[in-house]
Amino acid sequence: MATATIERLIGKSIKRREDPRFITGRGTYVDDVKLPGTTHAVFVRSPHAHARIKKIDTTAAAKHPGVVAIFTGKDMTGVNSLPCGWLLPDLKVPPHMPLASDAARYVGDPVAVVIAETEDAALDAADKVKVTWDVLPAVSATDKADARTSAQIHEVAPSNVAFKWQIGDAGAVDTAFRNAARVVKKKIVNQRLVANPMEPRACLARYDAATGDLTLWVTSQNPHVHRLLMAAFVLGIPEQKVRVIAPDVGGAFGSKIFLYNEETICSWATRQIKRPVRWTSTRREAFQTDAHGRDHVTEAEMGFAADGKIVGLRVKTIANMGAYLSTFAPAVPTYLYATLLNGVYTIPAIHAHVTGVFTNTTPVDAYRGAGRPEAAYLLERMIEAGAAALKMDTVEIRRKNFIPKFDNGFQTQVALNYDSGNYAAAFDKLLRMLDYRKARSDQEAARKQGRFLGIGFSTYIEACSIAPSKVVGSLGAQAGLYESGKVRVHPTGGVTVYTGSHSHGQGHETTFSQLVADELGIPMEQIEIVHGDTGAIPFGMGTYGSRSASVGGTALLMSLNKIKEKGKKIAAHLLEASPGDIEYANGQFQVKGFPGKAVPFGQVALTAYVPHKYPEGLEPGLEETSFYDPSNFCFPFGAHACVVEVDRDTGQVKVLRYLAVDDVGNVMNPMIVDGMVHGGIAQGVGQALLEGAVYDKDGQLVTGSLMDYCMPRADNLPVLKVDMTKTASPSNPLGIKGCGEAGAIAAPVAVINAITDAIGSEDLAMPATAQTVWQALQKANNRREAA
């Protein structure tokens, strides 16, 4: 029998198997699913940021040709509030009804749904729904929400405070600051962002009156979570009667984790009218109703010893929750933000206080990085301010403060225990790639010609493999996030994998196939990956928080090991050997030391399904399921650098160079990791230079379309130079840390630090548009002239 070693695929840049169908336009997205008799839903939304609903008159609309049904909140009896899935102590949880019936609390808040034969008929009829509003005062600004004069948004939340939460040791920080050589203080704003995935949200709900089954196709990152929250918590339908399918999903970045009003309403409505109901968001609706990200206003203080060592950090953050608590909203500025404030530095004392506030704006929830970009931004702006105050080089001050290399555990001041890290190594590699000394001399030379160049750095740490149940449980969370993986071996040796992870751009069909191919020694063509269908996969938690490879991959690995163990028993029987003497290599089970005495994988599979010659007492079939709950988070880290040129006349910033060294632990597919990092950096540069959701004081969303909200485009970026260091994570057997969010975490502050370096002014807010930079230059000039 041939025993040629099969080439390992893990660690190789295998081209993505899913791409041919995507790039030839043959993916199946929710909007591509066509069912006979489908009706179309259009939502009547509030044009006001805050208004009491006095009356909704649907008479004229109901008479419009083609209208099938119109529902308001009053019709949705027996339906509960959309749940908040992550509770904090003393969290104020106001009701969030799918259709608001007492008052609308942000522009876009849905108050009625018009269902018609065609989308046009629904749109025309929706124009005829007359809502009588009693407009109330509104508040949109994060740092004004709890002012005495502000609008009161929910009865349960006096002064619009959703929660007050803290972590760390306030006393220790006080003491540290008393003994510090310098304490720098800064107001730091992390502006509100809109995720803007290419595919807008969409749903199609079908109730089968014959069986009582409900099927929901929805743009979701986690179909089981969608099903659990919607069926059990809101609509009160038994879960076994509901199937949620998230087919191809065109990007999400967090915004498709959450249970939204629209799919809930369509799922309820299809049961009323007994016909399928479809809704696909317009881009305008996406701006108004997809959960937004970030939106922190922070007062931060960092204390330094004379030699540049950090002695303490004090943080007071106000986090904008928007009008209601979205599914995971309270977790983001607490467990995913404040627990990361130790960064990659030795900080002996930390205290963070976070106030979550309600405003008359779109709800805010997790967006790529979720909390961790805010933490990285804060730390890296503060250390930069420290360098300026102490007149130290920004490289030197970072080097001085890195946590030294460790392999298995570092206890932070803010609850988390890091897995493994070698922060200085990543930074040093970055400096070599950049050629720091040359970059500084180029900067000086350019300055002599009147050109303003700037060099900026950032380092970051990320908590991935979200979320080990025990760890987050001990922090007060009422949920934990494991993952499932089922491996079904077919009688002829083909394999179908059913994963609870969900791919909406990540490339799981490729990376998971690589893992299976290596473990079983079979070609990728023999492997199919199924995801996104509660009717097919075991209960799964889905994809976000850079968790698929580390958590979903490990669950899969566990099942593969079980398959191999069972296969050994079958092979032993066939080979008349003892199971303990069987090993699995290169796609065959063989007797240790006798490679000639072997049976191929396919034969073992067939035997499992045609068990004439079979071990006594062993179940037929070859199919295994595993659930993996990680023991700890994984902590990827890295260092990024950016070189910019600022046009001193216009303030325009051009990113000349961008370099990154990320340590995401072991790597399954370097090309896919690079792609993830590239996309993340693009989004991070977007936050630094271009993006920002703006509300006016009345709560109108001024940046309501792509004409006003600026997404990064290819020509905003230079050719990116990315590299890695590899520090395996001890938290999971694959040694993977996670790469999905790294770029978006590290990039904003690298860019901003580069700009402040170029213009010699510390005062700069994101997005650093040309006007913002020009104004900062003017201010710096005026200060210089005054001095």
Next chain:
Amino acid sequence: MYAFTQHRPATVRQAASLLAKQEEAKLLAGGHTLIPTMKLRLAGPKHLIDLSKVEGLTGIEMRGRSLIVGAMTPHVEVQTSPVVKENFPALAELAGKIGDPAVRHRGTIGGSIANNDPNADYPAAALGLGATIITNKRRIPADEFFKGLFETALEPDEIITKVQFPKVNKAAYVKFPNPASRYALVGVFVSKRGSEIRVAVTGAGANGVFRVSAFEQALKKRFGVKSLEGLSVPADGMASDIHGSAEYRAHLIGVLARRAVAAAG
């Protein structure tokens, strides 16, 4: 989008009579402004008069010392035309900076000028080169054509057929794009034709495209960057929005005008 009836006339005369006869009718050129507004239900014309099959509305040629561009000529043809590149390089460059390739293949010079978006590029060229807008009824000098935000001298049943640009000695356009829309946050077109100097500004004015006479007079004395030193445009009368304050826009006009003069040589 609201329902509408589409008409496809073959001649300018037919188009004009449809436009006069039908209530709530609109001309459709490249549709890159009109169709998006209809999709958002911000416009709901009952009749669309499609100019794409009307004869004689496309084409680019030099006639004597003037360039004639048919109203239905898409931006990409102006951008790539050897005739334009040779005689009006600044105009070819301007056309190449409008939107993206899809926009440049559909959008037309007639549609852009008729629409008179305060951030559009062509109005700056028309005013900055002293063009003449030729319609089915008359010839309108650019100086009298652009009346305000999205407002022009066109009468309800008037159709732009051609735009005529007189040849100049020097010209350049410098555009500072709005990063989101990539329309002009501010754009400055300068030209020199004998002793006639034009400095036309798009994007900045609260009332649309306009000329900066102070800059023109200074450049008339000597066409050079130095002539503009110390000169500025007051923030009064400038547009102000989240993308740029009136003060910033006024400042950019000075910067871009100097760059345009330098580029014009």
